[in-house]
Amino acid sequence: MIRARRDEAEFRAFAERFSPTLLRAAFLLLRDRGAAEDAVQTALERTYRRWSAAQQAPEPYSRQVLVNVCRNHWRTRARHPEEPVGDSLAALDPVVSEGAAVDERLTLDGHLAELSPTQRAVLVLRFYLDLSVAETATLLQIAEGTVKSTTHRALDRLRNSLDEHPQEVSSHADR
Amino acid sequence: MQTDDQLAETLGEEFHSLVAGLSPRTDLADRVVRRERSRRRRTRTVGVGAAGAVVAGSLAVTLGGLGGAHAPGLEHRDLRLASYHFSLPRDTRAVAATPADCALKATVASPGLSAVSGVTKPSQPAVASAVLGDGGCVSMLLTAPYAAGDPNAPKPAFPVLDQTPVSINGDAGTVGTYEFIGSASNGQGTALNGAKNVELALNIPAGDGQEQLLLVAAAGISEQRLKSIVASGLQGDGSGAQSRR
Numbered sequence: 299m300i301r302a303r304r305d306e307a308e309f310r311a312f313a314e315r316f317s318p319t320l321l322r323a324a325f326l327l328l329r330d331r332g333a334a335e336d337a338v339q340t341a342l343e344r345t346y347r348r349w350s351a352a353q354q355a356p357e358p359y360s361r362q363v364l365v366n367v368c369r370n371h372w373r374t375r376a377r378h379p380e381e382p383v384g385d386s387l388a389a390l391d392p393v394v395s396e397g398a399a400v401d402e403r404l405t406l407d408g409h410l411a412e413l414s415p416t417q418r419a420v421l422v423l424r425f426y427l428d429l430s431v432a433e434t435a436t437l438l439q440i441a442e443g444t445v446k447s448t449t450h451r452a453l454d455r456l457r458n459s460l461d462e463h464p465q466e467v468s469s470h471a472d473r
Numbered sequence: 474m475q476t477d478d479q480l481a482e483t484l485g486e487e488f489h490s491l492v493a494g495l496s497p498r499t500d501l502a503d504r505v506v507r508r509e510r511s512r513r514r515r516t517r518t519v520g521v522g523a524a525g526a527v528v529a530g531s532l533a534v535t536l537g538g539l540g541g542a543h544a545p546g547l548e549h550r551d552l553r554l555a556s557y558h559f560s561l562p563r564d565t566r567a568v569a570a571t572p573a574d575c576a577l578k579a580t581v582a583s584p585g586l587s588a589v590s591g592v593t594k595p596s597q598p599a600v601a602s603a604v605l606g607d608g609g610c611v612s613m614l615l616t617a618p619y620a621a622g623d624p625n626a627p628k629p630a631f632p633v634l635d636q637t638p639v640s641i642n643g644d645a646g647t648v649g650t651y652e653f654i655g656s657a658s659n660g661q662g663t664a665l666n667g668a669k670n671v672e673l674a675l676n677i678p679a680g681d682g683q684e685q686l687l688l689v690a691a692a693g694i695s696e697q698r699l700k701s702i703v704a705s706g707l708q709g710d711g712s713g714a715q716s717r718r
Contacts, residue, residue, distance in 0.1 A: 306506060313502035322492035331495075338497060342505045347512075406487050425481050426488040453477050456484070461474070 305353070309346050312356045317342065319427070320364055326422045327368045329411065337367045361427070365419070365437045372415040409459045417452035420445055552706075554613045554687075555599040559706035561611075565603050609693030611702060618683035621676075627686045628674075639673065641700060642707040646675035646687075648696060671696050673703060 317338060324334035324341075341364040345352045352359040410418055416438065423434045424445075435442045475483070498504075552559040602612040616627045636649035650671055671694070675687040691699045 310502045310506065313505060317497040317501055318495075321497045322495050325492055325495055326488060335497070339501065339505060342501070343508060346505055346509050406491070421484060422488065425485040428485070449481075450477060453480050453484075457475060457480055 305349050308353060309349055309356075312353075312360075313342055313346075316357055316360065320360060323361075323422060323427055324364055324368065326410075326426055327365075327415075327419055328371060329407070333371060337364060337371065340367050358433075362437055365423075368419070369415075369438075409456055412459060413452055413455060416440075417448055417455070420448045421452050421456075424449060552601050552603050552611070552613065552702075554601045554706070555615050557615070557706040559613070559702050561603055561702065562605055565605055605694060609691065609698075611689065611691045611694065611699070613690075614686075614688045615677075616686045616688075618679040618685050621678075621682055621684045626684070639675075639700070641673075641675060641704050644675045644677050644687075644707060646673060648673045648700070671699055673699055675703070675707075677707070 320338045320341060321334055324337045325331060328334050328337060341360050344363045345356060345360040348359075349356075410421075413421070419438060420434060423429045423437060424431070429437070431442050431445045435445045438445070440448075552561050552565075599615045600613065602610065604610055619626050634650045636647045639646050639648045648671065671691045673687075673689045673691075673696075675689075677685045677687050679685045687703070689699060689703055
């Protein structure tokens with residue numbers, strides 16, 4: 299009983315500390331707030347259920363669970379046509395009302411939407427969560443070489459897309 | 474034109490900027506812990522219900538547990554209790570699991586059973602439960618055999634109101650309503666305090682001058698329906714029944 303209470307306290311402290319990171323990563327991966335919140339809750343539930351194993355390294359553990367949940371989400375969405383994302387950025391960022399910032403953020407979101415789920419995941423894991431190639435490969439269950447090539451292709455695609463809209467590029471560079 | 478490294482750095486900054494205003498709900502950890510506790514309680518009820526609980530010199534058992542070989546959550550029309558098979562309505566939602574919203578608790582108390590019958594350790598009863606499609610719940614308990622006429626034979630612990638004699642397939646018993654008071658010995662607090670549940674108690678011959686008490690508690694279903702379910706498992710042709718005559 300004492301151990302159970304200690305486990306619960308440790309889990310709570312971990313969840314409060316790390317859930318913002320998980321939610322933000324989930325949102326970038328899924329581009330839908332509701333789906334992201336569901337994914338994070340599921341990831342935390344599974345982490346807590348296996349707390350005896352997860353508590354050794356709860357952050358990588360919960361990250362792996364979250365990525366698995368997101369991958370299931372993509373597979374499900376692939377079977378059904380993707381509906382337009384309703385509350386992506388506009389409803390979430392309090393700064394969204396400011397002129398050029400709106401265009402940049404909406405543009406980036408639009409460009410990210412053009413990437414495949416795997417391409418987007420690689421970029422989010424590497425450049426938002428700052429994970430290494432090896433860590434990214436483990437999470438996505440792909441080879442390290444695939445992570446590198448996917449990164450390059452995704453960045454290329456983004457670059458080309460941004461280059462097609464020079465106004466956004468210059469306003470972006472001016473920041 | 475930006476290089477990959479330059480673009481990657483810019484992208485990272487953009488990502489952080491994009492989600493800076495996003496925060497999880499403040500009660501997220503609470504929700505997760507609560508849901509997991511609820512899930513563990515449901516799992517534990519299966520084990521506790523099957524194992525029973527002994528309280529200070531008496532045999533007190535909580536209904537609601539695994540019956541037969543059915544896995545929790547699977548839909549079945551057959552509720553198995555020891556060697557008996559009770560037919561359930563087609564829309565039965567779950568067998569062998571006692572969901573939190575259907576907290577039927579019926580206890581059987583039998584002080585001194587082991588001393589009178591000579592059994593040093595009371596045998597655990599068989600238990601089974603099911604949730605019906607319309608939300609009704611049925612929980613069954615079958616005690617180990619005891620000598621017929623034993624004054625210390627198991628009996629229902631709660632006072633039964635409006636108790637009337639009943640005979641099902643030749644077995645005599647009583648049916649009435651009872652009001653559950655308090656919480657179960659395993660600490661679950663989801664009791665239907667003040668709710669009127671139907672309880673049917675039957676003395677079933679077990680051969681060799683012995684009997685077994687079949688205790689069936691139900692909520693959300695009529696007495697007549699409950700009798701039909703019980704009757705379906707006590708067929709005179711002996712299908713699935715132990716030696717009863």
